[in-house]
Amino acid sequence: MEFSGNPALYRRIAIAVTLYINGGAFIIFALIKYLLHGDTWVLGWKPVLVALLFSLWFGRAMYRWMMRLDAQYGRGSGWVLESVRVKLPELRPRQPREPR
Amino acid sequence: MMLDLLRQILGPWYLQIKFLHVLFVAVWIASTVVAYTYYLVPVFKAWRRNPHDQEIIALRNWTMERFDQGIIFEHVAFPIIILTGPLMYVLGGWTTATNWLLLKIILVCLVAIPIEIVDYHLSHFRGNKRRLREAGDAAGYERSIQQHWMFFLVTSPPVMVFAVLIVFLAITKPF
Numbered sequence: 001m002e003f004s005g006n007p008a009l010y011r012r013i014a015i016a017v018t019l020y021i022n023g024g025a026f027i028i029f030a031l032i033k034y035l036l037h038g039d040t041w042v043l044g045w046k047p048v049l050v051a052l053l054f055s056l057w058f059g060r061a062m063y064r065w066m067m068r069l070d071a072q073y074g075r076g077s078g079w080v081l082e083s084v085r086v087k088l089p090e091l092r093p094r095q096p097r098e099p100r
Numbered sequence: 101m102m103l104d105l106l107r108q109i110l111g112p113w114y115l116q117i118k119f120l121h122v123l124f125v126a127v128w129i130a131s132t133v134v135a136y137t138y139y140l141v142p143v144f145k146a147w148r149r150n151p152h153d154q155e156i157i158a159l160r161n162w163t164m165e166r167f168d169q170g171i172i173f174e175h176v177a178f179p180i181i182i183l184t185g186p187l188m189y190v191l192g193g194w195t196t197a198t199n200w201l202l203l204k205i206i207l208v209c210l211v212a213i214p215i216e217i218v219d220y221h222l223s224h225f226r227g228n229k230r231r232l233r234e235a236g237d238a239a240g241y242e243r244s245i246q247q248h249w250m251f252f253l254v255t256s257p258p259v260m261v262f263a264v265l266i267v268f269l270a271i272t273k274p275f
């Protein structure tokens with residue numbers, strides 16, 4: 001079974017997550033402030049600019065983070081793979097309970 | 101009236117409830133950091149670079165099952181956080197007029213809660229790797245491992261950024 005991750009998918013995910021979190025948080029925050037308190041300052045140019053700049057940074061950072069984490073960047077030259085023989089402690093399989 | 105009763109009974113314990121909340125937020129944030137960073141990620145990266153190496157796959161699987169176990173600390177802490185948070189909101193007389201708190205609550209609802217719901221499924225319920233292995237479901241086991249890796253890829257960036265932001269908002273109360 002091949003792992004389905006690829007750069008195009010990660011790009012789409014980064015965009016979707018950025019819109020969901022940053023866009024969602026901004027809209028919900030603005031709506032609550034307006035509907036419950038009559039505040040409209042959230043729609044001023046400063047909050048909108050901060051939200052937009054943060055979103056641009058986050059979207060790019062998330063994509064690059066996913067690519068690095070999934071070993072799509074780099075060659076792993078900081079590590080060596082050593083073949084060793086080990087005993088791995090495993091939990092005993094759960095035994096079915098005997099009927100009374 | 102129920103809220104008034106709650107405030108009457110638990111109000112004097114606000115600081116103790118806050119202590120529990122902060123303590124378990126610390127557990128929630130930090131309990132998996134070392135295992136994730138120094139055990140899980142190196143093994144999974146080695147697997148992604150050598151996807152057919154059986155020795156790496158064996159270690160990957162063992163590491164993932166240990167992680168499924170170890171995350172119990174995080175998953176015990178989270179319900180306590182979700183209980184004590186709204187309790188403090190009620191007892192402290194907080195409202196949506198407090199901007200930093202409103203943003204914090206929104207981020208918890210948008211980020212933390214959905215992530216943890218999926219995490220519970222992957223680590224303890226139908227996605228639990230040990231259960232799939234003991235059932236002899238090799239295809240299901242591999243599918244669950246890969247789903248869990250995809251979950252880490254997608255959630256690591258938002259968790260790192262927004263968990264820190266949530267704590268920052270709570271402590272500095274910037275606006």
